[in-house]
Amino acid sequence: MTEHTATSRPPAVQVSTLAKRTLGVPALVFLIIAASAPLTVLAGGATTSFAITGQTGVPVGYLLLGVILGLFAVGFGRMSTYVHNAGAFYAYVAAGLGTRLGIGTSFLALMTYNAMQIGIYGVFGFTASSIIADLFGVTLAWWVCALAGWLLVAWLGVHRIDLSAKLLAIIVLLEFLVVIIVSLLSLTTSPEGVTAAPLLPQNWLNGSLGALLAFGMAAFMGFESGAIYSEEAKNPERSVARATYIAVGIIAVFYAASSWALAIGLGPSQIVAQAQEWGPDLVFVFLDGKLSGLLVNLAAVLFLTSIMAALVAFHNAAARYFFSMGRAQVLPSALGRTGRVSGAPVVGSLVQSALGLVFILVFAIAGAGSELGPLFPVLTMFPWLTNAAGFGLVLLLCVTSVAALQYFNREPERHPLFARTIAPLLAAIGLAVIAVLIMFNFDVMIDAEGSTALVVLLPGLILGSAVVGLIWGEYLRVKRPEIYDAVRQANIG
Template sequence: MPTGTTSEISTFKGQGRRLRADRIGVAGLLLSVVAASAPLMVTAGVMPTTYGTMGIVGQPLLFVILGAVLTLFSLGYAEMSRHVHNAGAFYAYIARGLGGTAGAAASVVALVAYSAMQFAIYGIFGFELSGLLDEHLGVRLGWWVPALAAVAVVGALGWLKIDLNAKVLGVLLLVECAMVVAFDVAAVGSPGPDGVSLHSFDPQTLTGAGLGTALSFTIASFVGFEQAAVYAEETSRPQVAVARVTFLAVGFVALFFALASWALSVAAGPSRITGLAGDEGPNLLFALSEDRFGAAFTDVMHLFYVTGMFAAMLSFHNVVARYAFAMGREGLLPAALGRTSRASGAPAYGSLLQSAVSLLAVAVFAVTDDGPHGDPTAPVQRLFTWMGNVGALGVILLMATASAAVIVFFVRRGAARAQAPRLVAAGAAGLILLVIVGYAVKDFDVLLGADPGSALRWILPGIVGAAVVLGLGYGLALKAVRPEVHARIGLGNEAFRLEEAAQAAAGTAGGPARPHGPTTQGKVSS
């Protein structure tokens, strides 16, 4: 391949060991990360739960507050993205700040958390699509049939190049956002019995026993904005694009969801929203939309509710595949996972692994589902609720740990004074995120809708705890048995540059070094 082309691989290990650069721009990257937030799924699913189950009328204000907290987090996180370009994102940042052992633990938590969130969406996707097929076509299928079909389609797209995925995500995302905005406008134009009220932005509406749980549940709606760093190696200017997309995604999600949740309260009336949400559940948005637009619009909205889930599944799949690729490249997972497809440059083998694991997860819940047709017990109450909350807890913990890593990273490099505002912001965000983690663990039974005495309230968050312990043990074992692997955790392609320099030095001392693969030129992302 001619030197200097945009698909040039900047590592002497050859093309198969690096993601191809210049594959995705700012617009495509923004679409990919916002798609993981699933705007229509959050509006129809998360918001009614926060209103009805937790009784928090001030949900719109909650989105504004958490948007500010995550902006503080992003000040340090985005600055880190200018210095470290690695598809391992969270675990790479944590390794560069807190060391390889902490990085190994973070890599295991990231795989578990993002995989769990993808599994969760497979469950609700299968249930909703099977319901639509039954209602409109008279086709009765178990929820697991469309769920398994989605695993196959997502796996195929994951094998292909990222710009195709960005186009798929973009079209689906834009349509569902347009439908939510249409509802927002209609709600304000035709408000409920309380009129156009700003009561849900009153701080007094945040009082109550459900606040801590609502914080945990609401912050899960933002998950996705932090994924921009995963694509750093595939952008043309990662030191600019990743930071820009991170801030744009946080701002967009906070504003979009604050307005959407406010529109729901206006359409129902602040005095009625909690009761109505409790009665209607996920049907709240569709019931209020049908009153204003009619059944045809609501049917189309329901369709894009399902396609929005598909977009989120695809987004999470891409992220997990890249984490697996980064871990394979650095020796944390089998080396075969650290190779890309020759045809597309995508992390194809990481994608295959994630497809296999997803297939297993859906199959386990399908086999254990003994409910009649149309009973959402397994796909929604178990697969979606259980795995969704486990994944959210893991990501929040990763964000809190990354905040600490950012501070240590810059302090150790003598940049504490220059980066002081960002480090203060990272510290404040990290502390708030840890408080939210505490609330999530303490009130996990509320998040699950389980009895306070249920063993699940400890077993499920224990999955994240087990991932931390397993990862720390793995990291310590690598440090003792394979110190060279431990030393390269979080370095990505920079490890190849150091290895090349070491081989060159050895060659100078003892004769010509034998090349490992095609030698290329270009700047290596660090």
Template sequence: MFFVVAAAGPLFAIAGGVPTNYAVTGNVGVPLSFLLLAPILGLFAVGYAAMSRYITNAGAFYPYVANGVGKSTGAGIAFVTLISYNAIQISIYGLFGWSVSTWLGTLTGSPPPWWLCALVMVLLVGALGVLRVDLNAKVLGVALCLEVAVVAIVDIALFSNPAGGGVSWVPLEPSSLFTTGVGAVFAFSAAAFIGFEGAATYGEETREPSRTVGRATFAAIALTAVLYVVSSLALAVGTGPDVIVTTAAAQGPDLLFNLAGEHLGGTFSDVAYTLFVTGQCAALLSFHNAVARYFFALGREGLLPRSLAKTSKRTGAPVAGSLTQTALALTVVSLFAIAGRDPVTELFTWLGTTASTGVVVIMIAVSLSVIGFFKRRRDAENAWRRWVAPSLAILALSTVLALILLNFDLLLGPAGTFLLRWGLPGLVLVAALAGFLRAEVLRTRDPETYAAIGGPLEDEELAAAKLS
């Protein structure tokens, strides 16, 4: 759970993502979007957790789809996952570069370029990935507890000192959310949850994946949902729902720390900002290692060049996958820097919401795969897990996806063009087609490799025995 929630990055999601959500979408109903998304993700997790008892694979999503819908479809989802996780990981470099540049600017009076800070971090994370430096669960646990404590203290301070003298519940009213830009709000909010589903990528490294994956997933959803709903509401209450959009646009990720300094003092604000930056570091490393594992898994199964399955002889780290992810991050950050793009409203926003679009598509596919997988195993799980919860998840997630696509232009702001409007979400479709076609080629040219897509299933009697 610590690995998963660290990837979701509660403090940087709240301080960085929530103000950007308010500012870019102009929508006051951000807290309600989190409140609605949480049970939808919970429905998804029901089938996801049930399937994790039978499939344990570092590739997580795509083996589920490969075994539930079809191997070629699973390969398509594998490529979508790769695009989405790379996008969310690289997007954080934009926020990190801005955060460190701003911090150094306050210390020296002369902030360095955001892209310089970001590129240094790309190289550092890449080196740690090659060396197989994973943050220890105890370290992550301490860091997570500190982040949650900071968020809780700030929330209490803001609810205790509401703008206008009284707590307003306007951000939780449906009329606040379901207006112009509702799909854009869901895109941002879904991006904040990315990482909750990552427990399955560690399934091969746990003693009891049949129990651990499901428990960690539900715990991650519950914890992050409470934090996001309460904290996004607290920011609106502390600032004033009528001015939260304009204030967030003016102050950006500084909003939370400015409010903390006002009510709790400069020292507390400085400590919170330090945790904000370290939380981004933890998320960058967590997502980097997850992407490296995906490259490794796809290389191992022949969907990508088998050279990507190369591991370090000394550490066992997926060195080829780690280096590939680092090269992609260096390229994208450099392109944004050369083009003079904004690190928060463009790099962080554009790639983060592209990633959330991909993840919603993936969750729909996984829910379909749950139904298909258990259709042939009716006695393995009860009806709620086999098809009821997954079916409800498909309906809800499809609605969210439609809203995101209809409002995607709002996420791009004034810099958006027709090419970006359709090109960024189109990356998801292109990735799916590329993976599907790659598998179809393997079907005819290399049937043995094709047959191995998705990995082996766990013996169903053994899975049932573990569960009991």
């Protein structure tokens, strides 16, 4: 690449080098937690889980998932000390189960992260439109607001990752503050008293556990993303694993505590009915009258920035999967180019942004004149894509646990029994059960009444991406063995 070419096409790009040693443990933790968006989980995820499952045992679901994912993190974190690659899942599976399965996993990961990131634009556009209407009396179509958010995400995606990390750190800290305030107000309000009723076995061991786990999984989306930044982390041999453990613990305990507090604030006997009536607005309805109008409005704006934080986090993850696969030439090598100054995966970021733009426009056209009105993106784009992504994530975690099991047991003397066998095996079993539960509850999760084809189509697309990846891996093995062998050598670990 000549100097003239590099300076005439900003941002200038080079091949295969991400920014080195820019992220410490705190930055990694913020990037991880931003993907699960604390305020979005409480206002959107927890209330939806209360409403659809009809049970008060939502906090227990978060705790149980925390245990399963904590077990997963043991093998996952240990793998991060041996294999450093921006395509974490694909690299780990390739190292543990072989190159063909690794390439299949890379396609599954690409589909999963892109589906999650793009689906969130639906709820972002609706929320931004609603807030602007409430605060300024101006009515904007959801897709106009989604495009504004898309533009900001696209801009951040081609700049240094530590810029995104600093922005996300501020947003996440403010989110935690709002959720803590809601929780304290809930405990001081407690119309039925502070009680452990939501945690009692009869409120989750009654046939609803599967749905609670299926819905709760969305709260942990992105907890594994620390490994994606391993090439950009300071001391990745220790920082990635440490950040993952911290994030899983914080997410599980904090979300369980805040959802329990919300149930106490509304009253355990009323939380389900209230959630079914108000949905994601429940938290702000609860705050109305307890805080000044200004503070309630600020909380609503933070809800929007919470969604933006998740968009940025998943965009970064998807862009790095594109980068990793382009660098390995599993996909076009242009995807492996990074900015000379920023070290960001510029081409992968632009491709992810292009996909987001296409889907926003497609759903904008499809929703024109819909009987669903302004709720169209919240009832279609958001649940369809994000729940499909949740299913894909569970499959990724399950396969990665099996890969860790295989990888560590090649040299059992180097790894303790718990890390090499017990934790990965229990995690794989638990995650396989959750995957089955999601399949059985998928119609409820996407509210598929009258649209039953989606119950098969959406999970089928997720599984189909893995099959396409396996076929592509076999093609590379036969027709492009030099690429196939290079992937194998790069991920021996």
